[in-house]
Amino acid sequence: MVILTDAAVSTLEQVLAKSGGAAAGLRIAVTDGGCAGMKYQMGLEAAAGDDDAVLSFGPVTIFVDSGSQPYLDGVVVDFVEGIEGSGFKFDNPNATSSCGCGKSFSAGGPGGSCSTASSGCGPSPSSTTH
Numbered sequence: 001m002v003i004l005t006d007a008a009v010s011t012l013e014q015v016l017a018k019s020g021g022a023a024a025g026l027r028i029a030v031t032d033g034g035c036a037g038m039k040y041q042m043g044l045e046a047a048a049g050d051d052d053a054v055l056s057f058g059p060v061t062i063f064v065d066s067g068s069q070p071y072l073d074g075v076v077v078d079f080v081e082g083i084e085g086s087g088f089k090f091d092n093p094n095a096t097s098s099c100g101c102g103k104s105f106s107a108g109g110p111g112g113s114c115s116t117a118s119s120g121c122g123p124s125p126s127s128t129t130h
Helices: 006-018
Strands: 025-032 038-045 053-057 060-064 076-082 085-091 104-106
Touching: 006 025, 006 060, 006 076
Parallel strands: 025 060
Antiparallel strands: 025 038, 038 104, 053 060, 076 085
């Protein structure tokens, strides 16, 4: 399933602590959208859903709904900081193509073209952070 790097765990631990106990964990999901067809979503959750896989990484709990699980199998989530900003980076072995900005992907067949007008992707084709 999903793998978190030490940097992602550390960052998420801080985010969850700032929620003051209101969040039990972080939901990672895949939804339709983006210029390549599918996009990642992340958000704090108060509790797991009935069909969620619940993953523990020390103090961090991740929830993944059953519909997203096949697309997130083997995904490595990292937190990176650089000159262009900081954010979460997804390394998805299931992606057959991705948008140049890394915010959307396709898991079967060719992906769409990433343009600023249609998707809000940034100008850097190598950027993969959120």
